[in-house]
Amino acid sequence: MTDLRAHLEAATRSGRKLLVPYVMGGIPDRVGFPSVVEAVSEYADAVEVGLPFSDPLMDGPVIAAAGERAIAGGVGPLDVLDLLARTATPLLAMTYYNPIHSVGEGDFCARAVAAGISGLIVPDLPVEESTRLRALAADHGLAWIPLVAPTSSSQRIEAIAATGTGFVYAVSTMGVTGVRESLSERAAAVVERCRAATDLPVLVGIGVSSAEHAVAACRSADGVVIGSAVVARVMDEGAGSASEFLKGVRSALDRLP
Amino acid sequence: MKTDPVSSAGWFGDFGGRYVPEALIGALEELDDAWNAARSDEAFLHDLGALHRDVVGRPTPLYEAERFSQRVGARVFLKREDLAHTGAHKINNTLGQVLLARRMGKSRVIAETGAGQHGVATATAAAFFGLPCVVYMGATDMRRQHLNVVRMQMLGAEVVGVESGSATLKDAINEALRDWVTNVETTHYVIGSVVGPHPYPELVASLQSVIGDEARAQVVEVAGELPTEVVACVGGGSNAIGLFRGFYDDAGVRLVGVEAAGEGLDRRNGASITRGRPGVLHGARSLLLQDDQGLIAHAHSISAGLDYPGVGPEHSWLASTGRATYVTATDDEAVAGFKALAETEGILPALETSHALAHLLSNASSGTVVLGLSGRGDKDVETLAELAP
Ligand SMILES: Cc1ncc(COP(=O)(O)O)c(C=O)c1O
Numbered sequence: 080m081t082d083l084r085a086h087l088e089a090a091t092r093s094g095r096k097l098l099v100p101y102v103m104g105g106i107p108d109r110v111g112f113p114s115v116v117e118a119v120s121e122y123a124d125a126v127e128v129g130l131p132f133s134d135p136l137m138d139g140p141v142i143a144a145a146g147e148r149a150i151a152g153g154v155g156p157l158d159v160l161d162l163l164a165r166t167a168t169p170l171l172a173m174t175y176y177n178p179i180h181s182v183g184e185g186d187f188c189a190r191a192v193a194a195g196i197s198g199l200i201v202p203d204l205p206v207e208e209s210t211r212l213r214a215l216a217a218d219h220g221l222a223w224i225p226l227v228a229p230t231s232s233s234q235r236i237e238a239i240a241a242t243g244t245g246f247v248y249a250v251s252t253m254g255v256t257g258v259r260e261s262l263s264e265r266a267a268a269v270v271e272r273c274r275a276a277t278d279l280p281v282l283v284g285i286g287v288s289s290a291e292h293a294v295a296a297c298r299s300a301d302g303v304v305i306g307s308a309v310v311a312r313v314m315d316e317g318a319g320s321a322s323e324f325l326k327g328v329r330s331a332l333d334r335l336p
Numbered sequence: 337m338k339t340d341p342v343s344s345a346g347w348f349g350d351f352g353g354r355y356v357p358e359a360l361i362g363a364l365e366e367l368d369d370a371w372n373a374a375r376s377d378e379a380f381l382h383d384l385g386a387l388h389r390d391v392v393g394r395p396t397p398l399y400e401a402e403r404f405s406q407r408v409g410a411r412v413f414l415k416r417e418d419l420a421h422t423g424a425h426k427i428n429n430t431l432g433q434v435l436l437a438r439r440m441g442k443s444r445v446i447a448e449t450g451a452g453q454h455g456v457a458t459a460t461a462a463a464f465f466g467l468p469c470v471v472y473m474g475a476t477d478m479r480r481q482h483l484n485v486v487r488m489q490m491l492g493a494e495v496v497g498v499e500s501g502s503a504t505l506k507d508a509i510n511e512a513l514r515d516w517v518t519n520v521e522t523t524h525y526v527i528g529s530v531v532g533p534h535p536y537p538e539l540v541a542s543l544q545s546v547i548g549d550e551a552r553a554q555v556v557e558v559a560g561e562l563p564t565e566v567v568a569c570v571g572g573g574s575n576a577i578g579l580f581r582g583f584y585d586d587a588g589v590r591l592v593g594v595e596a597a598g599e600g601l602d603r604r605n606g607a608s609i610t611r612g613r614p615g616v617l618h619g620a621r622s623l624l625l626q627d628d629q630g631l632i633a634h635a636h637s638i639s640a641g642l643d644y645p646g647v648g649p650e651h652s653w654l655a656s657t658g659r660a661t662y663v664t665a666t667d668d669e670a671v672a673g674f675k676a677l678a679e680t681e682g683i684l685p686a687l688e689t690s691h692a693l694a695h696l697l698s699n700a701s702s703g704t705v706v707l708g709l710s711g712r713g714d715k716d717v718e719t720l721a722e723l724a725p
Binding site: 132133134135136137139143147150155156157158176177178179180181182202203204205206207208225226227228229230231232235239250253254255 | 353354355356357358359361362363500501506507510513514517518519520521614615616617618619621624626627628629630631632
């Protein structure tokens with residue numbers, strides 16, 4: 080387990096933009112999954128590991144289908160934790176709240192830490208309902224990564240950002256995860272509003288689908304989370320294709336002045 | 337708001353809350369504010385009352401079912417929501433919510449539906465107010481409730497089939513929420529039961545409480561006394577809450593909710609209270625059918641409206657306090673309940689409602705019973721015809 084904030088800030092201080100790919104736990108299958116994590120880690124500053132859930136209401140078709148496939152293959156959300164191998168790159172668990180609630184917040188944190196997870200992203204747990212989990216995560220040394228939406232009021236952004244201990248996840252657009260044609264025009268404004276509320280790194284996610292989008296987002300943000308565009312490649316063409324794609328994004332980000 | 341703004345509202349004991357993506361919080365706060373303003377605004381209440389009277393046809397009758405009473409051994413009064421416009425209690429809620437949506441300046445409404453009754457009621461309200469309407473419906477439900485698909489389309493709604501998961505009500509709600517998170521700035525989501533994030537459970541319960549308010553006054557007038565028991569079927573739980581709320585303060589009145597036991601309690605069922613444990617689904621903490629990793633189970637019921645692995649938080653709370661009792665009826669028992677009412681009273685009830693009837697058939701009861709006849713069964717005749725020998 081890494082101190083996520085220190086790890087990310089060391090990178091940003093050296094002028095590097097942060098690249099955080101998302102992979103779905105248990106894809107392509109139980110056996111092949113660890114090598115996907117390894118493949119996408121090569122160009123990543125952290126890897127977001129999705130825990131499959133039966134009712135992923137924040138996810139569009141690509142990630143929802145990946146989760147369904149993982150579950151059909153016998154990999155549940157907690158099983159994913161058992162499949163993770165140690166990596167040098169920090170791993171973040173992205174999960175809906177019910178699996179955490181089901182096993183118990185404290186037990187979940189302990190299992191996540193034992194699996195080498197460094198931080199938690201729980202998209203359906205707003206600041207009002209997350210008090211206890213945040214405290215437990217902190218006790219276990221897990222970073223908390225809160226999400227800010229384009230519709231969040233300034234008051235809420237302040238309250239949300241204050242809970243962050245890893246980075247702040249700026250949701251670029253209103254909608255679910257998915258591959259999109261262009262980066263939302265709202266992304267830059269969300270980043271700016273987050274900046275006003277926090278010194279933590281601010282990463283843009285949801286709908287970042289290409290090197291071009293990543294570069295556009297990183298004109299204001301410290302980095303990007305890329306989900307569906309990575310998962311689609313893993314599902315359709317395999318880990319190598321996802322890794323090639325990330326290599327391209329990485330070099331585009333590195334060319335940014 | 338500097339540190340942890342903990343909401344005091346929206347909890348029924350340990351159940352309820354607001355477990356949604358941050359993107360929806362603003363809309364839920366806006367809805368909560370709008371509803372709190374509307375519910376104490378004479379003009380809004382006047383408009384709602386007029387809609388309930390002139391469009392829905394309220395008050396619905398409380399009807400003493402004498403021949404059915406003989407069959408079950410209790411004096412049974414039926415609260416006839418099947419006689420409400422569009423054929424179920426759902427219209428009480430949708431007219432209220434669409435009236436509210438218009439007041440909030442929303443230009444589009446969406447809904448989920450299981451049995452199709454809520455979809456039809458939303459499409460009706462949308463047509464009445466001239467708003468575009470999209471209804472999400474599980475593919476399985478589109479097949480078994482085909483009549484209601486046609487009705488929604490004739491009312492001008494777009495019906496979108498949902499193939500994911502169990503292709504039933506749960507998945508239709510997921511898809512409606514995905515639409516809402518995308519279009520929340522222009523769209524009101526008309527939730528069809530006492531489920532979802534705060535303020536929906538309270539909003540829908542308030543709009544449905546007209547059932548219980550009327551029924552209490554009617555039964556006291558006709559029978560000269562309060563009932564010993566009030567019975568209703570429970571899917572998400574809106575017709576039951578609407579009826580129960582009229583009797584909460586009458587400590588001597590037993591409140592009984594009937595869940596779907598489906599193929600049996602040890603097989604696939606929809607008995608979230610009887611068989612579930614606490615969890616978070618569709619924005620609220622409540623009792624859920626789920627596995628040991630928190631994956632939501634695929635429910636089963638012969639009735640699409642009860643084929644749901646969760647239940648409204650107010651019911652989980654009523655169960656935990658003991659104020660209401662929850663029992664179950666299987667698919668087969670529901671079919672027997674349907675037949676009994678058809679034969680004795682000349683009423684074809686909805687298969688959802690038939691679960692409540694089945695409870696009376698199998699549990700000899702004496703005294704006076706008010707039963708929520710939540711809807712009519714026209715939509716179910718094909719399902720029943722396929723079962724006929
Ligand atoms: C006639 C009827 N009764 C009951 C229900 C179940 O919903 P609820 O439990 O919210 O009343 C439905 C839902 O579709 C219905 O159509």
